[in-house]
Amino acid sequence: MPAEPGSVRPGGRTARVRAAVLAAAGDALAEHGMAGLDLADVARRADVGRTTVYRRWGSVPALVADLLEDMAEQSLPRVETGSLLEDLLANARLVRRTLVDPRQGALFKAMIAAAACDERTAAALHRFYAARIAEWAPCVDQAVQRGEVPPGTDAAEVVRAVSAPLYYRLLASGDPLDEAAALRCARAAAEAARAGVFVSG
Amino acid sequence: MPAEPGSVRPGGRTARVRAAVLAAAGDALAEHGMAGLDLADVARRADVGRTTVYRRWGSVPALVADLLEDMAEQSLPRVETGSLLEDLLANARLVRRTLVDPRQGALFKAMIAAAACDERTAAALHRFYAARIAEWAPCVDQAVQRGEVPPGTDAAEVVRAVSAPLYYRLLASGDPLDEAAALRCARAAAEAARAGVFVSG
DNA sequence: GCATTAATGGAACTGGAGTCCCTTTATGCC
DNA sequence: GGCATAAAGGGACTCCAGTTCCATTAATGC
Numbered sequence: 001m002p003a004e005p006g007s008v009r010p011g012g013r014t015a016r017v018r019a020a021v022l023a024a025a026g027d028a029l030a031e032h033g034m035a036g037l038d039l040a041d042v043a044r045r046a047d048v049g050r051t052t053v054y055r056r057w058g059s060v061p062a063l064v065a066d067l068l069e070d071m072a073e074q075s076l077p078r079v080e081t082g083s084l085l086e087d088l089l090a091n092a093r094l095v096r097r098t099l100v101d102p103r104q105g106a107l108f109k110a111m112i113a114a115a116a117c118d119e120r121t122a123a124a125l126h127r128f129y130a131a132r133i134a135e136w137a138p139c140v141d142q143a144v145q146r147g148e149v150p151p152g153t154d155a156a157e158v159v160r161a162v163s164a165p166l167y168y169r170l171l172a173s174g175d176p177l178d179e180a181a182a183l184r185c186a187r188a189a190a191e192a193a194r195a196g197v198f199v200s201g
Numbered sequence: 202m203p204a205e206p207g208s209v210r211p212g213g214r215t216a217r218v219r220a221a222v223l224a225a226a227g228d229a230l231a232e233h234g235m236a237g238l239d240l241a242d243v244a245r246r247a248d249v250g251r252t253t254v255y256r257r258w259g260s261v262p263a264l265v266a267d268l269l270e271d272m273a274e275q276s277l278p279r280v281e282t283g284s285l286l287e288d289l290l291a292n293a294r295l296v297r298r299t300l301v302d303p304r305q306g307a308l309f310k311a312m313i314a315a316a317a318c319d320e321r322t323a324a325a326l327h328r329f330y331a332a333r334i335a336e337w338a339p340c341v342d343q344a345v346q347r348g349e350v351p352p353g354t355d356a357a358e359v360v361r362a363v364s365a366p367l368y369y370r371l372l373a374s375g376d377p378l379d380e381a382a383a384l385r386c387a388r389a390a391a392e393a394a395r396a397g398v399f400v401s402g
Numbered sequence: 403g404c405a406t407t408a409a410t411g412g413a414a415c416t417g418g419a420g421t422c423c424c425t426t427t428a429t430g431c432c
Numbered sequence: 433g434g435c436a437t438a439a440a441g442g443g444a445c446t447c448c449a450g451t452t453c454c455a456t457t458a459a460t461g462c
Contacts, residue, residue, distance in 0.1 A: 039449080109317040113315075123375075192393055197392055209430090214439075239420095
């Protein structure tokens, strides 16, 4: 019973191949989008044998899941402004900028599409967002301590409420992702939190 | 220069074929999801020639776009309860029920994935949501007239704010889509609207 | 260093998705 | 009802994504 390829000797060439393939996959996704992504093209861009890509990743969703795992490790530093609204606004602007960026936005669209197709990719995506949300949740907890929002407020729920409308625009409604939208998201989440909507129980 | 196939004699057999293919596509999507959907399988289920499906739709995203166009025509009736929160809650429950339903939920996931892959499908999806949002916007306008929310409130924005967190859960975070989530969405949107967050300008 | 063998790379092979071409069916119009 | 032809159906064909096999390269442990 052999282990997964790449797990016994993960250093040196194996690591270089993985980095090259993930970078190439990111480029290809941002360029052609999810639809026109075949593993042979990724292999060519990465200057790596086709066989290697098929052996180690096997399918487009699996490759996207690995790309996601890689991105999850690079978490963005959270800012602290001293006010809930300003913290949430910083988060909304960060998310907005990410989704509007041609490369990053295409990447996120592709990853969500891949997650909608494949259960394993979906699990990787959920872990990714769990990590991102956990990173920003403390700003809500601090707001509770300052008395800005009622005790018992579900911090993760507030953070999700900020991102959700931006993703909805990106994926479903197609409305513009402008600065005004980011501002509305942050204000809406902050007002709802102040009103005790996110108090759990 | 021949017209699109099916546009010159759209009645009789052509219409029956379209209905059979769209129904089969819906079944196949709900069953295998977006990934394992090939046009040959759809043709078999619809008891229609492979050639016909390839000629008239040509690709998976195009077929999904047509399915979407078909669904957009069947709009759901909006309820009127006399209070903004209750109206929004009815909307949130409707959306939640749709997304949780095994067949419908899978269909929506697949459609959003297809839209993320293909520009034309994305346009069809945007039209679909524009129609759905327009259907529910009047309940916000009525709330403005009743003085529940400030004048100048962007009705479409409020309706989007109700759905967005539910879609975010379905597609991104993977958190449960329970009744409590629907209640939170409706309350959050109502509170933010009352506070004037969605006043445009 | 050197041996062991994990992992990569190239090339030939295969299966099925998508295309092409021609025949059959039946719609729309008189 | 009958004609012209739009659209569907069947089957052969093509092409390339994905697999398999084996030779080559280079990580890891001593």
